[in-house]
Amino acid sequence: MSQAHQANTAAPTLVAPGFTCGLDATLKIISGKWKPLILYFLLRGPTRYGELKRAVRDVSDKVLIQQLKELEADGVLRRNDYKEVPPRVDYTLTQLGQSLAQALEPLCTWGTENMAEMQKIFAERDSWLREKQA
Amino acid sequence: MSQAHQANTAAPTLVAPGFTCGLDATLKIISGKWKPLILYFLLRGPTRYGELKRAVRDVSDKVLIQQLKELEADGVLRRNDYKEVPPRVDYTLTQLGQSLAQALEPLCTWGTENMAEMQKIFAERDSWLREKQA
DNA sequence: CTTGGTACTTACCTAAAGGTGCATACTTGT
DNA sequence: ACAAGTATGCACCTTTAGGTAAGTACCAAG
Numbered sequence: 419m420s421q422a423h424q425a426n427t428a429a430p431t432l433v434a435p436g437f438t439c440g441l442d443a444t445l446k447i448i449s450g451k452w453k454p455l456i457l458y459f460l461l462r463g464p465t466r467y468g469e470l471k472r473a474v475r476d477v478s479d480k481v482l483i484q485q486l487k488e489l490e491a492d493g494v495l496r497r498n499d500y501k502e503v504p505p506r507v508d509y510t511l512t513q514l515g516q517s518l519a520q521a522l523e524p525l526c527t528w529g530t531e532n533m534a535e536m537q538k539i540f541a542e543r544d545s546w547l548r549e550k551q552a
Numbered sequence: 553m554s555q556a557h558q559a560n561t562a563a564p565t566l567v568a569p570g571f572t573c574g575l576d577a578t579l580k581i582i583s584g585k586w587k588p589l590i591l592y593f594l595l596r597g598p599t600r601y602g603e604l605k606r607a608v609r610d611v612s613d614k615v616l617i618q619q620l621k622e623l624e625a626d627g628v629l630r631r632n633d634y635k636e637v638p639p640r641v642d643y644t645l646t647q648l649g650q651s652l653a654q655a656l657e658p659l660c661t662w663g664t665e666n667m668a669e670m671q672k673i674f675a676e677r678d679s680w681l682r683e684k685q686a
Numbered sequence: 687c688t689t690g691g692t693a694c695t696t697a698c699c700t701a702a703a704g705g706t707g708c709a710t711a712c713t714t715g716t
Numbered sequence: 717a718c719a720a721g722t723a724t725g726c727a728c729c730t731t732t733a734g735g736t737a738a739g740t741a742c743c744a745a746g
Contacts, residue, residue, distance in 0.1 A: 539625075614736085638742065
């Protein structure tokens with residue numbers, strides 16, 4: 419019975435025994451408050467930093483830059499520095515990134531299609547939480 | 553703090569002006585370390601709490617319960633309490649939840665298909681970060 | 687009669703994600 | 717001359733999501 423205390427030392431088996439499927443791997447990449455938005459937005463094509471920042475509303479410079487770097491390190495996007503004098507930089511999806519961003523589309527669609535439902539739910543959620551907390 | 557820029561109609565337009573599409577709404581629901589996994593796993597059908605906990609490896613009771621509650625509040629899953637004496641409870645996707653979970657499949661597929669690439673990348677990432685930090 | 691399994695709850699704590707604000711180096715517009 | 721826009725870097729701070737460890741009520745098995 420005593421299941422040999424498997425040293426659970428973060429053995430990076432990526433695919434956990436049986437269940438987790440590839441979702442795990444994907445989540446490791448898109449987890450970050452703005453990453454999905456960034457990726458999805460980049461589907462529109464090369465985008466300058468400033469555009470991106472204006473598009474992803476309410477993101478701070480620090481975090482935007484940071485997440486862009488991580489996404490770059492993860493090989494889903496590429497940074498293009500034109501080394502011009504007022505800095506000019508833009509970001510593009512790699513092949514990998516494009517397929518990833520496309521995989522996000524159903525989520526976007528779902529959100530759009532259920533927008534109405536969502537609004538109701540987000541309203542109800544408050545009262546629901548309050549009940550439970552009281 | 554007061555982003556008084558937009559004195560818009562008090563109605564939170566969910567879809568930010570122009571860009572954000574439904575992805576925003578979706579992200580509000582699936583953001584949570586284990587939520588996508590939970591949803592995706594529930595595609596297999598009604599699942600007891602214990603099963604879920606064993607399936608979603610390394611999640612703690614507190615958080616699992618918590619995320620289940622939130623997902624329930626968000627109307628994507630339903631909790632079934634059989635009110636039996638050793639507690640028996642299971643969780644099922646609602647119609648809404650099912651469509652959401654299905655929208656997650658491409659992500660799962662993507663992760664699976666690019667598993668190899670991911671492994672390389674996760675390895676490289678470390679050295680990449682170290683370089684940049686040094 | 688102690689242990690284990692069921693499905694939770696609660697109090698407490700920590701790591702990390704994200705936000706704020708300042709600085710940079712250069713150019714264009716007023 | 718000075719503000720503004722360009723794309724960042726950095727120090728600092730707050731929030732919070734998530735983890736830990738304990739307890740609950742009940743039953744079955746050893």
